[in-house]
Amino acid sequence: MEKKLMHGAKIKAFRMMRGFSQEYMADRLNITQATYSKIEGNKQKATQELLEKLAQELGVTVADIISNEPIVILNNASNQGAQGHIEHFYADQKELFEKLIASKDSEIGNLKDIIHSLKEVIASLTNKKE
Numbered sequence: 519m520e521k522k523l524m525h526g527a528k529i530k531a532f533r534m535m536r537g538f539s540q541e542y543m544a545d546r547l548n549i550t551q552a553t554y555s556k557i558e559g560n561k562q563k564a565t566q567e568l569l570e571k572l573a574q575e576l577g578v579t580v581a582d583i584i585s586n587e588p589i590v591i592l593n594n595a596s597n598q599g600a601q602g603h604i605e606h607f608y609a610d611q612k613e614l615f616e617k618l619i620a621s622k623d624s625e626i627g628n629l630k631d632i633i634h635s636l637k638e639v640i641a642s643l644t645n646k647k648e
Contacts (some may be wrong), residue, residue, distance in 0.1 A: 525560075525564075525583050525584055526557060526558040526559055526560040527558075527560075528582075528583055529557065529558055529564075529572060529576070529583060530558040531614060532576040532578055532582075533558075534614055534617070534618075535614060536576060536577065538575075538576075540554050540555055540558070546571075547568065547571050547572065547575065549568075566580075569583060
């Protein structure tokens with residue numbers, strides 16, 4: 519049985535860390551926003567060519583996208599000119615997830631407003647029939 523590769527969440531995290539919108543990325547990749555959204559949502563698999571373009575636009579490697587390792591950054595800043603070292607940036611990931619949660623909470627609020635409005639419309643239509 520073939521294992522299905524799911525890298526959409528990582529692509530989304532890299533995109534959000536760069537402050538790019540889905541529309542911006544879709545434009546840069548010459549695909550539709552809907553297609554890009556499907557890739558992030560793991561509903562469509564990216565081709566190798568598209569993965570390479572994605573990595574280039576996001577400033578990461580294809581390996582960064584497809585690995586199962588946590589997101590890492592290279593910190594080459596050193597006053598001794600050393601090679602640098604890898605730092606996990608869980609704090610940045612925490613901030614990203616907090617922003618995602620806030621965004622989803624806002625989305626839920628908007629959907630609740632829509633549901634309320636639809637209930638009012640249904641109630642008014644039901645009252646007209648009686």
